[in-house]
Every structure is written in C-alpha cells, then in structure tokens.
Amino acid sequence: MADRVTGPSPHAHRFRIAIAALVGIAIGAIAVALVVIASNGSSTDTATKWSDWSPPDDGVLGAREIANHVAPFYRISSVDQLDVVTVVNLSSASPSSASASGSSSSNATSNSSLQVAVRSDPSSSQVSLLGGKTIAYNLCGIGSSNCTIGAGKPSPDRLLLLRREALELALYTFKYISGIQNVVAILPPGHTVQGCTGICPNPHVRSAVKPVDIALLFVRDELKPWLTQPLSYTFPERFPPSVPELSLWKQTPEAGLVAQITERGLFSEQLVQTQDGSNLIVLDPQPPQ
Numbered sequence: 001m002a003d004r005v006t007g008p009s010p011h012a013h014r015f016r017i018a019i020a021a022l023v024g025i026a027i028g029a030i031a032v033a034l035v036v037i038a039s040n041g042s043s044t045d046t047a048t049k050w051s052d053w054s055p056p057d058d059g060v061l062g063a064r065e066i067a068n069h070v071a072p073f074y075r076i077s078s079v080d081q082l083d084v085v086t087v088v089n090l091s092s093a094s095p096s097s098a099s100a101s102g103s104s105s106s107n108a109t110s111n112s113s114l115q116v117a118v119r120s121d122p123s124s125s126q127v128s129l130l131g132g133k134t135i136a137y138n139l140c141g142i143g144s145s146n147c148t149i150g151a152g153k154p155s156p157d158r159l160l161l162l163r164r165e166a167l168e169l170a171l172y173t174f175k176y177i178s179g180i181q182n183v184v185a186i187l188p189p190g191h192t193v194q195g196c197t198g199i200c201p202n203p204h205v206r207s208a209v210k211p212v213d214i215a216l217l218f219v220r221d222e223l224k225p226w227l228t229q230p231l232s233y234t235f236p237e238r239f240p241p242s243v244p245e246l247s248l249w250k251q252t253p254e255a256g257l258v259a260q261i262t263e264r265g266l267f268s269e270q271l272v273q274t275q276d277g278s279n280l281i282v283l284d285p286q287p288p289q
Contacts, residue, residue, distance in 0.1 A: 050175055051231040058178040063087045063135050066172045071139075074165045075242045076151045081142055082161070082243070083149065083188055085169065088136035088281075090114055114271070116184055117280045118217070127282055130217075132181030136281070137169050141188035154190035157246040160255060162187045163216060163262040164240055170218035171234065175227055183218040184281070186269060190214060215269035215283055216262055226261070 053069060055062035067085035074082040091114065116134055117127035139162065143150015152158070166185030173183050190212060220227075226234050234257065241249035249255050267283035274280055 049230065050227075051172070055172070055176050058176060060087065060135075062177050063137075063173060066169060066176070067137055070165065070168050070172065074161065074240050076142075076149070077242055077244065080151065082165075083139045083141050085165075086138050086140065088114060088138050088184075088186070090116065090134055090136055114279050114281050116182070116283065118267075118283045120285075122284055127280065129280075130182055130184075133179050134182040134184060135173050135177060135180050136184040136186065137166070138186045139165065139188055146189065148189045152243055155246075157250055158243060159187075159190060159214070160250060160259060161240065161243070161246060162214075163266075164235075164255075164258045166216040167218070167258060167262055168231075168235065168240075170216075171223060171226060171231060174218075174220050174223055181220050184283070185216045185218075186281070187214045187216070213269050214286065215267050215281070216265045217267055217283055218265055222264075223261075 055065040055069070057065060064087050067087060071083060071085040072081055076082050114136075116130040116136065118130060119127045138147075140147040141149030149158070166187065169185055170183040173180055235254060237249070237252065237254050266286040268286050269281055269283050272280050272282050
C-alpha cells in the first residue's frame with residue numbers, strides 16, 4: 001500500500017503569523033523593559049547627584065578650581081563680572097589664644113601666609129585661633145585698585161548677593177575638598193550704617209556711614225543639612241541674579257534662605273599683627289545685616 005502524502009495544513013500559515021506576532025510582542029516588551037530600567041537608573045543617578053559640576057582635585061588646587069568656576073556667574077551686568085575670587089594662603093593653626101595689636105589694610109592677598117582668629121569679646125585684645133583645616137577665599141571687586149566693586153554703590157541687596165556667592169563657595173568646598181572644617185570668604189570692602197548713641201556730635205544725625213570690611217565664616221557642621229541635598233535645592237534659580245536684577249531676586253524664597261543661612265556667619269575683618277610678628281585675619285562678630 002503506497003504511503004499517503006499529506007500536503008500542508010491550510011491553517012499552517014495562520015499559526016506561523018500568530019507565532020511571529022507573539023515573538024515580536026515579546027521582543028518589544030523586553031526592549032521597553034530595558035529602556036524603563038535604564039531610564040530609572042539614570043533618573044536615580046540624576047536625583048542623587050549633588051551638582052552638575054565638580055572640581056577634579058580635592059585639595060588646594062580644587063579650591064582654586066571652585067573659585068574660578070563660581071566667580072564668573074556673579075555679574076554687575078550681563079557683560080561685567082562682579083569680582084575675582086582667589087584662595088588665600090593660610091598657614092596651619094591649632095586652637096589657641098593670641099594677643100593682637102595694630103592693624104593694616106584688609107582684603108588679604110593670596111601671597112601672604114596668614115592665620116584666622118576670632119575675637120569673641122570686642123573689647124579684648126585676646127583672640128582665639130580658628131581650629132581645624134580652613135580654606136579662605138578673597139573676593140576682590142573689579143574696577144578699582146583696592147578690591148572694592150568699581151561700578152555702582154554698596155547696598156544691602158548687593159551684600160546679600162555677595163553672601164550668596166560666599167555660601168556657594170563654602171558648599172562646594174565642604175562637599176568636594178577633603179578635610180575642610182571652616183571656610184572664610186573675605187568680601188570686597190563696603191560700608192555699613194552705624195547709629196549714634198549717647199551724646200552725639202550732631203543731634204539731628206543719629207546714624208553715620210562708615211567703611212567696613214566684611215567676611216563670612218562657615219563651619220562644616222552648620223552646613224551639613226545643605227550638603228546632603230542637591231545644590232539646586234538650595235539655589236533653585238538657575239543662575240545668580242546680576243546687580244540690576246537684585247530688587248526682584250530679594251523677594252524670592254532663595255534670597256530668604258541665603259539671608260537665613262549666612263546671618264550668623266557675618267564678621268568684620270581686619271589684618272593685624274600679633275606680638276610675635278605673625279599676621280592674623282581677625283574676625284569680629286557683626287550684627288545681622
């Protein structure tokens with residue numbers, strides 16, 4: 001009996017089409033899953049990233065890179081930069097007391113080896129050397145010979161902008177420079193208004209404007225809350241305002257936060273010589289500005 005040859009089932013091509021479709025759906029599902037996993041991973045990395053930029057070095061060179069990175073974003077106008085930031089050459093110090101006498105021009109240069117001291121009692125000559133590793137930045141205004149800001153006039157709004165710059169320098173430093181416990185930012189010379197108390201030379205004038213050199217002192221432990229969240233949370237504005245934009249910026253939540261964080265760190269500063277001949281940047285507490 002001859003074998004019976006059976007031809008292909010009339011439904012075979014339908015099964016092949018169905019199988020091909022199922023395989024295509026499976027491949028598509030796998031591809032979508034891989035894209036979702038990759039995007040979730042990248043979004044997680046972005047969410048945990050502290051800043052878009054970081055210095056390649058974690059030492060003094062890194063501090064200089066931070067200064068060079070931050071300063072160009074702070075501007076008098078859309079064209080002119082507000083200041084140039086340099087790193088002050090500090091000598092190491094352990095906590096102790098020293099007696100300061102005499103004074104000289106402030107705005108320390110990066111070529112002089114200095115120590116930083118804090119005077120808790122304005123009426124005393126005794127100062128306490130700042131303990132721990134310290135980075136000091138000198139903010140030198142552009143357009144003058146003595147580091148003042150050459151354009152415009154000193155104002156509380158402009159001082160607040162400089163406080164923002166100092167805070168940004170400090171946050172980058174604590175986040176990326178190894179072992180730093182303190183950051184000092186020496187601001188361009190400005191002025192403050194001092195009221196007259198007691199018997200005034202002119203009873204009709206109860207306040208006077210006097211020059212003042214301001215520095216901000218930041219301690220790492222006090223800024224920890226802002227080191228554990230992305231920098232964009234502290235500075236939600238993409239760029240700092242230029243001087244003409246200050247009147248609008250000071251009404252933003254960011255400006256209020258900057259004022260709150262930096263308020264306790266305001267000091268007047270002067271360069272003095274101790275009895276043993278060494279030089280100190282002496283910080284005296286200032287009232288809220």
